[in-house]
Amino acid sequence: MTIAAGILPEFDDEMARTRKVLAAVPQTSLDWKPGESLRTIGWNANHLSEIVGWSKGILEEDEFDIAPVDGPRYETPSLADPAAIVAAFDANVIQARAAIAAATDAQMAEPWSMKMGGQTLFTMPKGACLRTWVLNHSVHHRGILSVYLRMNGVELTPVYDA
Template sequence: MSTMSGDQATFLLGIFMGTIKQESVATKNVIAAIPADKGDYKPDDYSKTSLELARHIAAAEARLTSIPIEGKFDPSGPTPIPESVKTPAELAAWYEQSTADKLQKLKALTPEQLTKPVDFRGLFQLPAVMYLEFASNHSIHHRGQLSAYLRAMGGKVPAIYGESYDSAAAKKAAGG
């Protein structure tokens, strides 16, 4: 692993936080778009249900964005999502608050915390700040999976990068 300077890590923190902030809006909207009665939908026997996939997205992002804050990766810890969070709407609200909380904590990190090498399951080590990019890429990937579930389960696909067919149709129906 090459060495990263504190200035480089601080610069990357700003970039990655902006990406997480922007992408989290789309992720929250995709989670919230799961119809309340379709949390058990899955496209085949091998896939997660829509709610399991949404919980995976939210929990993994919470864990991965915690790495620079905690200075370690602990895959054995309890899921960060409370058991009381049961519906897509509750999960979307929890995810939005969790992301805001993490972004606040990330702002306060020192260059030393950001450059600390952190092991990921013995597979690789990265400077702590790089796990924010990993978190964002992971969420975007699984959000794409979840958005592909939506129309098949009778839901509406929200705008992600510009309008979707469903968001454009809703806008047109509202007179816009």
């Protein structure tokens, strides 16, 4: 079994669970946050919809500089419509799944680096990066968003309910 074949069932399952949470975000709650130093529901929903979109770049590029010396700093999207956030997520899932499905084991073993201002923050194999910074990172932010939604009175079924 290839690495991609091993990742795809988990990817499909986690993305379906993530979509359910994103689809529950109400327009009226986008600006809500539980504390001054914390991010809003809207920021978390946008971030969650973008994370999966990083897959293609991780697999096709060798590095990403979040704040290049000669260019603008990377910014999380700020879509203000929950339907647009879900649509962006859906498009990113399609693109990511195709990139993962096409990835070879050799490609998954290639190093990928996150940089800031030209300085390397970390380097890891592309397959490990997908697991850590796409799948696990998505689960992390999905958990935050789920709690924020519940704190805001939004009813959700448990993410891992059968």
